[in-house]
Amino acid sequence: MISGLKTGLKKLKEAGFKLTPQRRVIFEVLESSDKHMSAEEIHKRVKERYPRAGLATTYRTLDLLKELGLVTNINLGEEHKHYELAGKCHYHLVCLRCGDVIEFGSNFFGKIEKGLSKDHGFEVTDQNVEFHGYCSKCRQKGEKIDDLACGYEG
Amino acid sequence: MISGLKTGLKKLKEAGFKLTPQRRVIFEVLESSDKHMSAEEIHKRVKERYPRAGLATTYRTLDLLKELGLVTNINLGEEHKHYELAGKCHYHLVCLRCGDVIEFGSNFFGKIEKGLSKDHGFEVTDQNVEFHGYCSKCRQKGEKIDDLACGYEG
DNA sequence: ATTTTAAATGAGAAGAATTCTCAATTGGGA
DNA sequence: TCCCAATTGAGAATTCTTCTCATTTAAAAT
Numbered sequence: 001m002i003s004g005l006k007t008g009l010k011k012l013k014e015a016g017f018k019l020t021p022q023r024r025v026i027f028e029v030l031e032s033s034d035k036h037m038s039a040e041e042i043h044k045r046v047k048e049r050y051p052r053a054g055l056a057t058t059y060r061t062l063d064l065l066k067e068l069g070l071v072t073n074i075n076l077g078e079e080h081k082h083y084e085l086a087g088k089c090h091y092h093l094v095c096l097r098c099g100d101v102i103e104f105g106s107n108f109f110g111k112i113e114k115g116l117s118k119d120h121g122f123e124v125t126d127q128n129v130e131f132h133g134y135c136s137k138c139r140q141k142g143e144k145i146d147d148l149a150c151g152y153e154g
Numbered sequence: 155m156i157s158g159l160k161t162g163l164k165k166l167k168e169a170g171f172k173l174t175p176q177r178r179v180i181f182e183v184l185e186s187s188d189k190h191m192s193a194e195e196i197h198k199r200v201k202e203r204y205p206r207a208g209l210a211t212t213y214r215t216l217d218l219l220k221e222l223g224l225v226t227n228i229n230l231g232e233e234h235k236h237y238e239l240a241g242k243c244h245y246h247l248v249c250l251r252c253g254d255v256i257e258f259g260s261n262f263f264g265k266i267e268k269g270l271s272k273d274h275g276f277e278v279t280d281q282n283v284e285f286h287g288y289c290s291k292c293r294q295k296g297e298k299i300d301d302l303a304c305g306y307e308g
Numbered sequence: 309a310t311t312t313t314a315a316a317t318g319a320g321a322a323g324a325a326t327t328c329t330c331a332a333t334t335g336g337g338a
Numbered sequence: 339t340c341c342c343a344a345t346t347g348a349g350a351a352t353t354c355t356t357c358t359c360a361t362t363t364a365a366a367a368t
Binding site: 066067068069072073074075081086093095096097102104113116119120121122123124125126127128129130131132133134135136139 | 220221222223226227228229235240247249250251256258267270273274275276277278279280281282283284285286287288289290293
């Protein structure tokens with residue numbers, strides 16, 4: 001994980017931003033959940049801890065945290081933007097039929113990341129990997145699983 | 155690429171949907187562009203070829219094509235949903251500061267895909283891989299590029 | 309070719325999500 | 339403690355997406 005509470009807030013401050021209670025709480029909410037949440041969901045939880053928090057602040061803070069690389073947002077399936085702490089390195093299987101999202105871990109990507117740094121001068125802070133397709137429940141019998149989209153050989 | 159015009163429309167038809175001019179045109183528009191577009195951009199181009207097309211139809215068709223696995227949507231950076239033909243196997247570097255998206259190719263993923271089929275019974279039709287971080291222009295001097303988020307070894 | 313019928317469409321209203329505005333508040337340096 | 343730019347809350351405004359429903363149409367049946 002890229003940042004615990006202390007590390008994250010420290011980074012905020014180092015970048016010249018104020019440490020407001022709202023920002024603390026939003027960060028805490030993100031930390032306390034192990035799954036991605038919509039802005040609305042995050043705001044709901046923020047208000048439980050800090051009732052006078054405004055929705056706009058949640059949006060503003062999420063944007064700010066995203067720009068600082070502390071938070072990442074993904075957009076799986078039909079739903080709206082979801083946010084989570086950056087650096088969690090989740091990989092998602094998104095079913096196009098039922099919308100189910102299966103998470104899985106992988107350690108294939110470190111090598112690629114380092115290559116990116118070299119080839120493009122790009123500093124990776126987070127990654128979002130989605131495989132779209134059909135889950136076992138939704139797959140129709142007779143569909144060949146070998147019939148994959150990309151011709152890559154790996 | 156998963157589907158040329160013929161293949162794609164054939165799949166639509168096989169699934170029991172009608173082959174309307176609108177759907178043809180939307181498919182053509184997606185085919186004729188090599189980059190992902192917002193629904194609004196797609197609709198604009200559709201109307202150039204078929205002026206009385208309605209926006210709702212564009213949305214409906216994009217959803218339909220997505221469910222059929224013919225179109226994929228991604229959400230890079232701040233902007234709204236973008237669509238493109240599925241199976242293009244693009245990989246994106248998204249700069250959190252300037253929003254630039256650098257595309258790159260890779261052939262590391264075929265192996266993973268096949269593993270997914272085996273382990274999860276998941277049939278992959280398309281993939282979206284994003285690495286978030288800072289591009290070479292936006293990286294500040296002194297930032298260590300080795301300080302990557304994930305501890306994976308590859 | 310004509311008929312038939314459910315699917316698809318266009319137009320604009322409706323609904324959601326996100327951003328903006330601005331007066332009031334506040335964190336944190338001086 | 340004082341000060342001031344940064345931040346906030348509230349709700350308006352904007353933008354994106356979906357819905358409604360009367361009309362049109364693809365394509366199967368005749």
